Structures are given as C-alpha cells and as structure tokens.
Amino acid sequence: MVKKIKNILVTGAVGQIGSELTMALRERYGAENVVATGRSTEPSRMLRESGPFYFIDVTERASLDVVIKKHHIDTIFHMAAILSAVGEKNPQLCWNVNMNGTLNVLHAAMDFDMTRVIIPSSIAAFGPETPRIMTPQETILKPRTMYGVTKVAGELLCDYYVSRFGVDVRGLRYPGIISAETLPGGGTTDYAVEIYYKAVEKGSYTCFVREDTSLPMMYMPDCLKATMDLAEADFSKLVHHSDFNVGALSFTAGDLTKSIQKHLPDFTARYEPDFRQGIADTWPASIDDSAAREEWGWQPEWDLEEMTKDMLEKLSTRHKEGRLYGEQ
Ligand code: AKB
Numbered sequence: 001m002v003k004k005i006k007n008i009l010v011t012g013a014v015g016q017i018g019s020e021l022t023m024a025l026r027e028r029y030g031a032e033n034v035v036a037t038g039r040s041t042e043p044s045r046m047l048r049e050s051g052p053f054y055f056i057d058v059t060e061r062a063s064l065d066v067v068i069k070k071h072h073i074d075t076i077f078h079m080a081a082i083l084s085a086v087g088e089k090n091p092q093l094c095w096n097v098n099m100n101g102t103l104n105v106l107h108a109a110m111d112f113d114m115t116r117v118i119i120p121s122s123i124a125a126f127g128p129e130t131p132r133i134m135t136p137q138e139t140i141l142k143p144r145t146m147y148g149v150t151k152v153a154g155e156l157l158c159d160y161y162v163s164r165f166g167v168d169v170r171g172l173r174y175p176g177i178i179s180a181e182t183l184p185g186g187g188t189t190d191y192a193v194e195i196y197y198k199a200v201e202k203g204s205y206t207c208f209v210r211e212d213t214s215l216p217m218m219y220m221p222d223c224l225k226a227t228m229d230l231a232e233a234d235f236s237k238l239v240h241h242s243d244f245n246v247g248a249l250s251f252t253a254g255d256l257t258k259s260i261q262k263h264l265p266d267f268t269a270r271y272e273p274d275f276r277q278g279i280a281d282t283w284p285a286s287i288d289d290s291a292a293r294e295e296w297g298w299q300p301e302w303d304l305e306e307m308t309k310d311m312l313e314k315l316s317t318r319h320k321e322g323r324l325y326g327e328q
Contacts, residue, residue, distance in 0.1 A: 003074070003115040003116075004115065005029065005074065005075045005115055005116070005231065005232070006029070006033060006072075006074050006075075006115075007033050007035070007071050007072050007073050007074050007075070008025055008029060008033060008034045008035065008073065008074075008075045008076070008077065009035045009037060009067060009068065009071065009073040009075070009076045009077070010022045010025065010034065010035070010036050010037065010076075010077045010079060011037050011056070011058050011064075011076065011077070011078045011079055011080040011101070011105070012037075012038065012039075012058075012078070012079035012080030012081060013036035013037055013038050013043070013047065013053070013079065014036075014038035014041045014042075014043050014044075014047065014182075015038075015079055015080070015182065015184075015185060016177060016179060016181075016182045016183065016184040016185065016193075017079055017120075017174075017177055017179075017220075017223060017227075018036070018038075018077075018079035018080075019043075019044065019047055019181060019182040020179060020181050020182065020220055020224060021077060021079065021224055021227060021228075022034060022036045022047060022051075023046065023047070023050065024224045024228065025077070025228070026050055026051050028228065031050050031051040032051060032052070034051055034052075035051070035052045035053075035054065035067060035071050035073065036051065036052065036053045036054075037053070037054045037055070037056045037067060038053070038055060038056075038080075039055065039056070039057055039058070039080065040055065044182075044326060052071065054066075054067050058078070058080045058097065058100075058101035058104055058105065059096055059097060059100045059101055059104065060104075061104045061107065061108065064104055064105070064108055065108065068108055068112055073112070073114070074112075074114050074115040074116075075114060075115050075116050075117065075118075075231070076105055076108070076109065076114065076117045076118070077117075077118045077227070077231070078101070078102065078105045078117060078118065078119045078120075079120065080097065080101055081097065081098050081101070081120075081147075081150075082094040082097045082098055082147065082186065083147060083184070083185065083186040083187035083188075084122075084124050084145050084147040084148070084186070084187055084188045084276075084279050085186045085187055085188055085190070085275075085276050085279070086185070086186030087145060087146045087147035087150075087186075088145055088146065088147075088275065088279065091146035094146045094147055094150060095146060095149075095150060098147070098150035098151075098154060099150055099153060099154070099157075102119055102150075102154045102157060102158070103157065105117055105119065106119075106157065106158065106161045106167060106169065109161075109167050109169070110161070110165055110167055114167075114168075115168065116168035116169070116170065116231065116235075117167065117168070117169050117170075118169075118170050118171060118227065118230065118231050119154065119158050119169060119170075119171045119242060120171050120172055120173075120174050120227070121151045121154060121155050121171050121172065121173045121174070121242065121243055122147070122148070122151045122173055122174050122175075123135075123173055123174070123175050123176075123215075123216055123283050123284055123287070124143055124145060124147050124148040124151050124188075124279075124283065125141050125143055125148055125151040125152045125155060125173055125243070126139070126140075126141065126143065126148070126282070126283055126284050127140065127141065127142040127143040127144050127148065127282050128142075128144065128281070128282045129142050130142070130284060131284075132283075132284050132285045132286075133284075133285055133286055134286050134287065134288040135245065135284035135286070135287050135288060136245075136288050137240065137243075137244075137245050137288060137289075137290070137291040141155075143282070144279075144282050145279055145282075148282075151173075154171075154242070155171065155242045155243040158171055158241065158242030159241055159242050159243070162241045162242070168235055169241055169242055170230050170231060170233070170238070170241055170242065170244075171230075171241070171242035171243060171244065172226055172227070172230055172243075172244040172245075172246045172292070173243060173244060173245050173246065173287075174218070174223065174246070175189070175215065175216035175217050175218050175246070175247070175248065175249075175287065176188075176189025176190075176192050176215055176216065176217040176218070177189070177217070177218055177219075177220060177223045178192050178193050178196075178217055178218070178219050178220065178307060178311065179193065179219070179220035179223075180196070180220075180310075180311050180314040180315055180318075181220070181326070182326070183197075183325070188209075188215075188276045188279040188280050188283070189215055189217065189280075191207050191208055191209055191253065191276075192215075192217055192253075192256060195207060195253075195256060195257070195260065195269065196260065196308075196311045196312065196315055197315060197324065197325075199260045199264055199267045199312070200264075200312065200315040200316050200319050200324065201319060201324055203264065203266055203267055203268070204267065204268045204269070204270075205257075205267075205268075205269050205270075206269075206270045206271075206272050207253050207257075207269055207270065207271045207272070208272065208273060208274045208276050208277070209253050209271070209273055209276060209277050209280050210253065210271050210273050210277060211252065211253050211254035211257070211269075211271045212252050212253075212254060213252060213253050213277065213280050213281075214250055214251065214252045214255075214285040214286075215250070215280055215283055215284070215285065216247055216248070216249070216250050216283075216284055216285070216286055216287045217248065217249045217250070217251065218246070218248035218249060218300065218302075219248070219249070219302040219307040219310075221301065221302060222248050222300045222301055222302050225301070226246050226292075226298060226300075229296060229297065229298065230244065230292075230296055230298075233295070233296035233297075234296075237295055237296065238295050238296065239291070239295055240291055240295065244289070244291060244292040244295075244296075244298075245287045245288060245289045245291065245292060246287070246289050246292050246298055246300075247286065247287035247288070247289040247300070248300035248302065249300075249302070249303065249304055249307070250285055250286040250287075251304050253269075253271065255304065256304070256308075257269040259304050259305060259308040260308060260312070262305075262308070263308065263309065263312050264312070
C-alpha cells in the first residue's frame with residue numbers, strides 16, 4: 001500500500017527554498033500539517049503566522065525528535081544546509097551541518113517509520129573532471145568544494161538507506177535557484193539573484209563571476225514543482241532515488257545582464273571575479289535530466305525571458321512600496 005504524506009516537517013524553512021516550499025506545502029497539505037523549522041534566523045511574519053514554527057538544530061537529534069513526536073511527522077523535507085561559498089570559508093561547519101543533519105534526518109525517518117524524506121543534492125556534486133555540457137545522470141563525481149563533498153556523500157548515504165533499510169528517500173541535484181522572496185545565503189550561484197535586486201535598487205551590479213560563466217539555473221516556481229512532484233512520484237517507478245539531475249535554464253552572466261537590459265536599458269554590470277569563480281569553473285554549464293523526465297515526468301516551464309520579466313515586476317513593485325528586501 002502506498003503511504004500518504006500527511007504531517008510534514010521542513011528543515012531550513014527560513015532559507016531561500018525552504019521559505020517558499022513551506023508556503024507551497026501549506027497550500028497543498030493544509031497549513032497546520034506543515035511544520036516549519038529553522039536554526040536561528042527569525043522567520044518572516046508570513047511563515048510564522050501561517051502555521052507552526054519551531055527553532056531546532058538539525059545537528060541535534062533530540063531537538064528534531066521533539067517536533068516529530070509532537071506533530072506526528074511522517075514526511076521531512078530536509079532543506080537545511082551550508083552552501084558552497086560559506087562551506088569554503090568554514091569546511092568543518094559545512095561537514096557538520098550537512099552530514100550530521102542528513103544522518104539525523106535519515107535515522108529519524110527510520111526510527112519513526114516515516115512515509116518519506118526529501119533530501120536535496122546539488123550540481124555541486126560534480127567537479128572539473130565531469131563533462132560540463134549536458135552533464136549525464138551517471139558520471140564522475142569528484143567535487144572540489146566541501147559542500148560538493150557533503151552532497152556526494154549525502155547522495156550515497158541516502159541511497160544506502162533506501163537499499164539497506166527500505167527508507168523512502170528522494171532527492172534532486174538543484175541547480176542555482178532564482179527567486180524574488182527570500183535571498184539565498186552563501187552560494188556560488190547567488191549572483192543570479194543579487195543582480196535583479198541591484199538592477200532595481202541601483203541600476204548597476206558588480207558580478208563576482210566572469211561575464212562568460214555559464215551555469216545551470218532554475219526559477220523558483222519550477223524548483224517548487226520539481227521538489228513536490230518528486231515527493232509525490234510513485235516510488236515503484238523510481239530507478240534513481242537521491243540524485244536526480246534536473247535541468248531548466250542555462251545561461252551566462254552576460255546573457256542575464258542582457259535579459260535585464262531589455263527591461264531596464266540603463267542597467268550596467270561589471271565583472272570582478274572572486275574566489276567563487278574557482279567554484280563555478282568546476283560545475284556544469286548544462287544538465288541532462290532525461291532520468292527525471294522518464295521516471296517522474298519532470299518538465300520545466302520557465303525560460304530566461306519570462307523569469308526576468310516576472311522577477312523585475314515583483315521586485316520593482318516591492319521597491320516602490322519601500323520593502324525590496326521584504327518585511328519581517
Ligand atoms: C550554491 O551555489 O552553493 C547552491 C547550489 C548550486 O547548490 N546554490
């Protein structure tokens with residue numbers, strides 16, 4: 001019998017993806033049934049007032065268990081993670097949060113006989129030896145960042161829990177995610193979000209990667225769709241589990257600038273690469289996601305031009321209202 005998702009816990013719910021994912025899950029499964037959790041950052045008013053919220057530390061199993069028991073949690077979306085740029089500044093923290101957090105979630109899933117857990121991976125699992133164009137599903141995984149190391153180890157760990165203990169674990173390799181609600185924190189692909197904010201706020205942006213840097217990206221509505229579609233997919237049809245490639249957009253930093261200039265012709269960008277260029281250079285430019293398409297029907301909907309129009313409309317409206325960076 002296929003077990004249904006009923007009571008959900010989201011870790012990292014105050015983060016870029018977690019904050020919008022929580023709201024989308026509340027919409028679909030009922031606000032009271034989706035428990036948002038974060039480590040220390042104050043949640044937005046919308047997150048706090050629309051359903052339950054707790055502060056927990058995913059590296060401390062006991063804090064996770066309290067909420068799981070209280071809310072009879074059967075499904076976890078484990079979004080809490082230290083991303084690539086912060087991970088390079090503090091590799092030990094990155095290992096601790098990403099690995100011990102994942103291990104705690106997997107053990108909790110086993111101990112509480114959960115319906116399923118969703119644990120994302122990232123394009124950071126790839127490295128310089130991986131084919132960069134249309135990176136295959138099965139390929140060389142030799143990342144050069146601590147974040148990437150934890151993502152490869154996390155994928156292997158999740159697949160181990162599927163085959164060894166029968167835990168229903170699913171995950172996708174997120175590309176850079178672009179969104180207008182919550183700023184990303186500490187990733188290499190953050191420039192693709194910051195550029196829109198600065199275009200609206202100042203009319204100029206200094207980009208920390210070269211103009212010709214091409215990386216896989218995805219607009220938030222597609223990211224939410226991918227995450228929830230995978231969560232609801234028929235487990236018996238999945239050949240892969242924790243490491244789905246998902247492609248959507250691929251463009252250079254220069255292409256992004258040009259797409260903004262179509263709406264804001266006076267916008268200017270300068271390119272001053274920093275240490276994050278070194279990370280970007282080891283990641284794919286585009287992704288072969290045929291396994292996700294075949295196994296659970298993945299199909300992205302947004303292209304660069306539509307995303308730019310939507311991002312600029314949303315951010316311009318908020319800027320005019322004096323709340324570009326949101327209200328807490
Ligand atoms: C990062 O840049 O670290 C993340 C990612 C691609 O996983 N956005």
